[in-house]
Amino acid sequence: MTHKRFATYTTMSSIAENIKVVRERIEAAARRVGRGPEEIKLVAVSKTVDADRIKEAVLTGITILGENRVQEAEEKVMSDELRVTVSKVEWHLVGHLQTNKAKAAVRLFNLIHSIDSIRLAEEVNKQAEKTDKVQRILVQLKLSEEETKYGVSEEDLISLLKGIKDLNNLKLEGLMTIPPFFEDPEMTRPYFKRLREIRDKVEEAGFKLPELSMGMSNDLEVAIEEGATMVRIGTAIFGERR
Numbered sequence: 001m002t003h004k005r006f007a008t009y010t011t012m013s014s015i016a017e018n019i020k021v022v023r024e025r026i027e028a029a030a031r032r033v034g035r036g037p038e039e040i041k042l043v044a045v046s047k048t049v050d051a052d053r054i055k056e057a058v059l060t061g062i063t064i065l066g067e068n069r070v071q072e073a074e075e076k077v078m079s080d081e082l083r084v085t086v087s088k089v090e091w092h093l094v095g096h097l098q099t100n101k102a103k104a105a106v107r108l109f110n111l112i113h114s115i116d117s118i119r120l121a122e123e124v125n126k127q128a129e130k131t132d133k134v135q136r137i138l139v140q141l142k143l144s145e146e147e148t149k150y151g152v153s154e155e156d157l158i159s160l161l162k163g164i165k166d167l168n169n170l171k172l173e174g175l176m177t178i179p180p181f182f183e184d185p186e187m188t189r190p191y192f193k194r195l196r197e198i199r200d201k202v203e204e205a206g207f208k209l210p211e212l213s214m215g216m217s218n219d220l221e222v223a224i225e226e227g228a229t230m231v232r233i234g235t236a237i238f239g240e241r242r
């Protein structure tokens, strides 16, 4: 490698550069639909990412980290390398949660995006109660027929929300969805639009659900145009996963 070529990269790391690009994408999409970029929270999804690169992201201004597995998050939070870094940021669970991991999840995460059954909600509430925590949650909706995707169905949503209302150690803040993957991000639009419409309908029934967690690296613009308040971005910040 020539010295000159190397020097090109010394002013800004690739992660810093990637975050800058993602923030520009968020801002442009928000402006297009008359929203302010400050309305959209960037969750940097750090699954499979090593400690050095996570630190770098936090140094570059990332304030929310997302993980999809409880155990991986736990290893990171407990590690000597990351404990201090992680204590300064919010930590979100964006992946599926099993009831037998609820206790650890309550200990680790500021916000759980993936509540999808009353059984899971009750278990998280019970664990939160034990430590006097009010656990912030989102309810994950399943809007496609894919068998591999978790989430409550639209028809069961209201009864789940009613059940959650009775659980005093949960604070419900909104809804989350993961559409099927499409190469063409425009194909995800109907799912994001649907999540917003369902939210609006449910709010008329008296629930307050300000947060919409939707949009990933490939389709964050479409999600923001349709009302996302949290985008979950992995690849566009940290590069392709192994």
Ligand SMILES: *Cc1c(COP(=O)(O)O)cnc(C)c1O
Pocket: 045, 047, 068, 094, 095, 178, 216, 217, 218, 232, 233, 234, 235, 236
């Ligand atoms: C991995 C993951 C993301 C990030 O996906 P990218 O396409 O890498 O941005 C977002 N949400 C969930 C639930 C994930 O598991």
